[in-house]
Amino acid sequence: MILRSKKSSIKKTNLLDNSILLNNYGSEAFDFSIKDNKDIFVCSKSKELDLIELDQLLQTVGWSRRPTRRVKRALESSILVVGLWRHDNKFPRLIGFARCTGDGILEANIWDVAINPVYQGLGLGKELMKYILKILKNIGISRVTLFADAEVIKFYKSQGWSLEPRKTKCAFWYAN
Ligand SMILES: CC(C)(COP(=O)(O)OP(=O)(O)OC[C@H]1O[C@@H](n2cnc3c(N)ncnc32)[C@H](O)[C@@H]1OP(=O)(O)O)[C@@H](O)C(=O)NCCC(=O)NCCS
Numbered sequence: 001m002i003l004r005s006k007k008s009s010i011k012k013t014n015l016l017d018n019s020i021l022l023n024n025y026g027s028e029a030f031d032f033s034i035k036d037n038k039d040i041f042v043c044s045k046s047k048e049l050d051l052i053e054l055d056q057l058l059q060t061v062g063w064s065r066r067p068t069r070r071v072k073r074a075l076e077s078s079i080l081v082v083g084l085w086r087h088d089n090k091f092p093r094l095i096g097f098a099r100c101t102g103d104g105i106l107e108a109n110i111w112d113v114a115i116n117p118v119y120q121g122l123g124l125g126k127e128l129m130k131y132i133l134k135i136l137k138n139i140g141i142s143r144v145t146l147f148a149d150a151e152v153i154k155f156y157k158s159q160g161w162s163l164e165p166r167k168t169k170c171a172f173w174y175a176n
Pocket of ligand 1: 061112113114115116119120121122123124125126127147148149151152153154155156158
Protein backbone atom coordinates (compact mmCIF):
# COMPACT_ATOMS: atom_id res chain seq x y z
CA MET A 1 0.00 0.00 0.00
CA ILE A 2 1.30 3.43 -0.85
CA LEU A 3 0.34 6.66 0.83
CA ARG A 4 1.61 10.13 0.15
CA SER A 5 4.45 11.21 2.36
CA LYS A 6 3.38 13.85 4.85
CA LYS A 7 6.55 15.92 4.79
CA SER A 8 8.44 17.13 1.76
CA SER A 9 11.99 18.42 1.76
CA ILE A 10 11.54 20.22 -1.54
CA LYS A 11 12.11 23.97 -1.52
CA LYS A 12 11.50 24.80 -5.19
CA THR A 13 10.76 23.02 -8.45
CA ASN A 14 11.04 24.04 -12.13
CA LEU A 15 14.34 25.81 -11.56
CA LEU A 16 15.90 24.89 -14.88
CA ASP A 17 14.92 26.27 -18.23
CA ASN A 18 12.68 23.70 -19.98
CA SER A 19 15.07 23.32 -22.91
CA ILE A 20 18.05 22.73 -20.60
CA LEU A 21 16.08 20.15 -18.65
CA LEU A 22 14.97 18.35 -21.80
CA ASN A 23 18.36 18.46 -23.53
CA ASN A 24 20.32 17.31 -20.49
CA TYR A 25 17.93 14.92 -18.81
CA GLY A 26 15.31 13.86 -21.38
CA SER A 27 11.56 13.70 -21.10
CA GLU A 28 9.67 13.73 -17.79
CA ALA A 29 12.71 14.83 -15.81
CA PHE A 30 11.99 16.57 -12.51
CA ASP A 31 14.23 19.30 -11.12
CA PHE A 32 14.09 20.61 -7.60
CA SER A 33 16.04 22.12 -4.76
CA ILE A 34 16.08 21.04 -1.13
CA LYS A 35 15.83 23.15 2.00
CA ASP A 36 19.20 24.35 3.34
CA ASN A 37 21.06 23.27 0.19
CA LYS A 38 22.08 25.40 -2.81
CA ASP A 39 22.29 22.59 -5.39
CA ILE A 40 19.73 21.76 -8.05
CA PHE A 41 18.84 18.07 -8.22
CA VAL A 42 17.23 16.26 -11.12
CA CYS A 43 15.43 12.92 -11.25
CA SER A 44 15.39 11.41 -14.72
CA LYS A 45 14.18 8.18 -16.23
CA SER A 46 15.58 9.03 -19.65
CA LYS A 47 19.14 10.22 -19.17
CA GLU A 48 21.59 7.51 -20.08
CA LEU A 49 23.67 6.17 -17.22
CA ASP A 50 27.40 5.81 -17.33
CA LEU A 51 27.96 2.29 -15.99
CA ILE A 52 31.27 3.23 -14.38
CA GLU A 53 29.67 6.16 -12.57
CA LEU A 54 26.80 3.90 -11.48
CA ASP A 55 29.26 1.31 -10.19
CA GLN A 56 31.06 4.02 -8.22
CA LEU A 57 27.78 5.25 -6.73
CA LEU A 58 26.74 1.76 -5.65
CA GLN A 59 30.15 1.24 -4.11
CA THR A 60 29.72 4.36 -1.99
CA VAL A 61 26.78 2.67 -0.23
CA GLY A 62 28.89 -0.44 0.35
CA TRP A 63 27.32 -2.84 -2.12
CA SER A 64 29.48 -5.50 -3.66
CA ARG A 65 30.49 -4.98 -7.26
CA ARG A 66 28.64 -6.73 -10.05
CA PRO A 67 30.03 -7.52 -13.50
CA THR A 68 29.39 -4.56 -15.82
CA ARG A 69 27.97 -6.72 -18.60
CA ARG A 70 25.39 -8.22 -16.26
CA VAL A 71 24.47 -4.82 -14.84
CA LYS A 72 24.01 -3.51 -18.40
CA ARG A 73 21.68 -6.38 -19.22
CA ALA A 74 19.79 -5.94 -15.95
CA LEU A 75 19.21 -2.27 -16.77
CA GLU A 76 18.06 -3.16 -20.28
CA SER A 77 15.60 -5.66 -18.82
CA SER A 78 14.24 -3.24 -16.23
CA ILE A 79 10.96 -1.46 -16.91
CA LEU A 80 12.19 1.73 -15.27
CA VAL A 81 15.69 2.98 -14.50
CA VAL A 82 15.97 6.25 -12.62
CA GLY A 83 19.00 8.40 -11.92
CA LEU A 84 19.21 11.33 -9.53
CA TRP A 85 21.75 13.94 -10.55
CA ARG A 86 23.25 16.95 -8.89
CA HIS A 87 22.84 19.36 -11.75
CA ASP A 88 25.73 20.99 -13.50
CA ASN A 89 25.53 22.28 -17.07
CA LYS A 90 28.76 20.52 -18.00
CA PHE A 91 29.30 17.76 -15.44
CA PRO A 92 26.10 16.54 -13.79
CA ARG A 93 26.94 14.05 -11.06
CA LEU A 94 25.02 10.85 -10.45
CA ILE A 95 24.20 10.77 -6.74
CA GLY A 96 21.15 8.52 -6.61
CA PHE A 97 19.74 5.52 -8.38
CA ALA A 98 16.90 3.00 -8.40
CA ARG A 99 15.33 0.65 -10.90
CA CYS A 100 12.15 -1.36 -11.33
CA THR A 101 11.43 -4.73 -12.82
CA GLY A 102 8.03 -6.16 -13.62
CA ASP A 103 5.53 -6.77 -16.38
CA GLY A 104 5.12 -3.06 -17.07
CA ILE A 105 1.35 -3.36 -16.86
CA LEU A 106 0.20 -4.60 -13.46
CA GLU A 107 3.13 -5.10 -11.16
CA ALA A 108 6.51 -3.59 -10.39
CA ASN A 109 9.29 -4.34 -8.00
CA ILE A 110 11.76 -1.65 -6.92
CA TRP A 111 15.45 -2.54 -6.60
CA ASP A 112 18.81 -0.95 -5.82
CA VAL A 113 17.59 2.26 -4.18
CA ALA A 114 20.75 4.17 -3.31
CA ILE A 115 21.77 7.71 -2.42
CA ASN A 116 25.44 8.68 -2.16
CA PRO A 117 26.18 8.96 1.60
CA VAL A 118 27.38 12.57 1.15
CA TYR A 119 23.81 13.45 0.14
CA GLN A 120 21.88 11.19 2.49
CA GLY A 121 19.50 12.63 5.06
CA LEU A 122 18.49 15.58 2.89
CA GLY A 123 15.23 14.08 1.69
CA LEU A 124 16.59 13.01 -1.70
CA GLY A 125 15.78 9.31 -1.24
CA LYS A 126 12.20 10.25 -0.50
CA GLU A 127 12.00 12.44 -3.64
CA LEU A 128 13.51 9.66 -5.74
CA MET A 129 10.86 7.25 -4.47
CA LYS A 130 8.07 9.76 -5.12
CA TYR A 131 9.32 10.24 -8.69
CA ILE A 132 9.39 6.47 -9.30
CA LEU A 133 5.92 5.90 -7.87
CA LYS A 134 4.48 8.76 -9.92
CA ILE A 135 5.84 7.25 -13.14
CA LEU A 136 4.62 3.78 -12.23
CA LYS A 137 1.19 5.19 -11.42
CA ASN A 138 1.11 7.05 -14.74
CA ILE A 139 1.65 3.81 -16.62
CA GLY A 140 -1.17 2.21 -14.66
CA ILE A 141 0.79 0.01 -12.28
CA SER A 142 -1.08 -0.26 -9.02
CA ARG A 143 0.90 -2.82 -7.05
CA VAL A 144 4.50 -2.11 -6.19
CA THR A 145 6.69 -4.24 -3.98
CA LEU A 146 10.26 -4.14 -2.72
CA PHE A 147 12.62 -5.95 -0.39
CA ALA A 148 13.98 -3.74 2.35
CA ASP A 149 16.97 -4.42 4.53
CA ALA A 150 15.93 -4.37 8.20
CA GLU A 151 17.86 -1.16 8.88
CA VAL A 152 15.99 0.86 6.23
CA ILE A 153 12.45 -0.25 6.96
CA LYS A 154 11.84 3.09 8.69
CA PHE A 155 12.78 4.89 5.46
CA TYR A 156 9.97 3.12 3.60
CA LYS A 157 7.49 3.15 6.48
CA SER A 158 7.80 6.93 6.81
CA GLN A 159 6.64 7.15 3.19
CA GLY A 160 3.54 5.05 3.77
CA TRP A 161 4.80 1.61 2.78
CA SER A 162 3.24 -1.27 4.68
CA LEU A 163 5.25 -4.25 5.78
CA GLU A 164 3.60 -7.40 4.41
CA PRO A 165 0.10 -5.87 4.21
CA ARG A 166 -3.13 -7.88 4.07
CA LYS A 167 -1.41 -10.86 5.66
CA THR A 168 0.87 -11.39 2.65
CA LYS A 169 4.19 -13.08 3.34
CA CYS A 170 7.45 -13.12 1.43
CA ALA A 171 8.85 -16.42 0.21
CA PHE A 172 12.38 -16.95 -1.05
CA TRP A 173 14.03 -19.69 -3.05
CA TYR A 174 17.79 -19.75 -3.48
CA ALA A 175 19.65 -21.87 -6.01
CA ASN A 176 22.46 -22.43 -3.51
C1 LIG B 1 17.95 4.29 2.30
C2 LIG B 1 18.41 5.55 1.54
C3 LIG B 1 18.08 5.38 0.07
C4 LIG B 1 17.65 6.75 2.11
O1 LIG B 1 18.02 7.90 1.36
P1 LIG B 1 18.09 9.35 2.04
O2 LIG B 1 18.17 10.35 0.98
O3 LIG B 1 19.16 9.36 3.07
O4 LIG B 1 16.67 9.40 2.77
P2 LIG B 1 15.80 10.71 3.07
O5 LIG B 1 16.70 11.80 3.51
O6 LIG B 1 14.91 10.98 1.92
O7 LIG B 1 14.95 10.21 4.32
C5 LIG B 1 13.55 10.05 4.29
C6 LIG B 1 13.09 9.53 5.64
O8 LIG B 1 13.61 8.22 5.88
C7 LIG B 1 14.41 8.20 7.06
N1 LIG B 1 15.60 7.40 6.78
C8 LIG B 1 16.45 7.58 5.77
N2 LIG B 1 17.42 6.66 5.80
C9 LIG B 1 17.15 5.88 6.87
C10 LIG B 1 17.79 4.75 7.43
N3 LIG B 1 18.91 4.23 6.90
N4 LIG B 1 17.24 4.21 8.52
C11 LIG B 1 16.13 4.72 9.06
N5 LIG B 1 15.48 5.81 8.58
C12 LIG B 1 15.98 6.36 7.50
C13 LIG B 1 14.77 9.64 7.31
O9 LIG B 1 15.00 9.89 8.69
C14 LIG B 1 13.57 10.39 6.81
O10 LIG B 1 12.55 10.37 7.77
P3 LIG B 1 11.49 11.61 7.90
O11 LIG B 1 10.77 11.69 6.57
O12 LIG B 1 10.63 11.19 9.03
O13 LIG B 1 12.35 12.81 8.15
C15 LIG B 1 19.92 5.82 1.74
O14 LIG B 1 20.18 5.90 3.11
C16 LIG B 1 20.82 4.77 1.12
O15 LIG B 1 21.19 4.86 -0.05
N6 LIG B 1 21.22 3.77 1.93
C17 LIG B 1 22.16 2.74 1.47
C18 LIG B 1 21.53 1.82 0.47
C19 LIG B 1 20.30 1.13 0.99
O16 LIG B 1 20.29 0.57 2.08
N7 LIG B 1 19.22 1.18 0.20
C20 LIG B 1 17.95 0.57 0.50
C21 LIG B 1 17.92 -0.82 -0.03
S1 LIG B 1 16.49 -1.67 0.56
